[in-house]
Amino acid sequence: MVQLPTQSDPPLSPRQTLPTMYDLPSDNPEEPGLPDEFHFLQPLLLFLTFQPANWNPELVFSACDLNLYYSVTHPQWYKRPDWFGVVGVPRLYEGQDLRLSYVVWQEEVNPFVVVELLSPGTQEEDLGRKVQTPGNPPTKWQVYEQILRIPYSVVFSRYTNELQAFHLVGGHYAPVNLIDNRLLVPELELSLGLWQGSFRGINRLWLRWMTLEGELILTPEEEAVMAQERAERLAARLRELGVDPDELE
Structure with a gap:
């Protein structure tokens, strides 16, 4: 139970007053399960290869299809990125527990990069073409760009094999010119690019993390x-x- 402050107490922070990951649901009853096998395998490859060279692995966290709670004024609102990566937080929640969700007012660190995999039903929202309707939560694009201010947002289509990347510049996402079909992320000493090869027995074009020079992780x-x-x-x-x-x- 949250203890109410007295007049002499300093104001409580959202971390102290709003729900924790233990209080918020970790599933989405309106979207049971994963949409297809690619939406399982591709984020898994990103998860396995996200190894920033300039960060202690114990302070690196990434997740696939995990609820991301972002609003201190609407604590039940969340987005569910196909994959996102964070640096500067413990691998385990408060150093001791596997995460049920990622709650930004508890973690106090926003994701650094997010990846969405295009599908016909999500394409408009993932590319920032969907407009928020009155009375409804903001779109993914609005959350990533304007609320969480995630530095890098990436969109990949398995249907066209097109990789699109956006960098937060002046408070808005700007398209990034890829180098050798790779997004360079110098802050993490990484790049994100396309690779033709076999992963879990499936040979196709995959999105995966590499070094800045393009060597596979x-x-x-x-x-x-x-x-x-x-x-x-x-x-x-x-x-x-x-x-x-x-x-x-």
């Missing part, structure tokens, strides 16, 4: 394969030198 599975290949090359070289690697301790 490997998933755990890719790292394991690379380690196995290095071990096999080393074993072959030892055999060429007349050494049996199986006899080495």
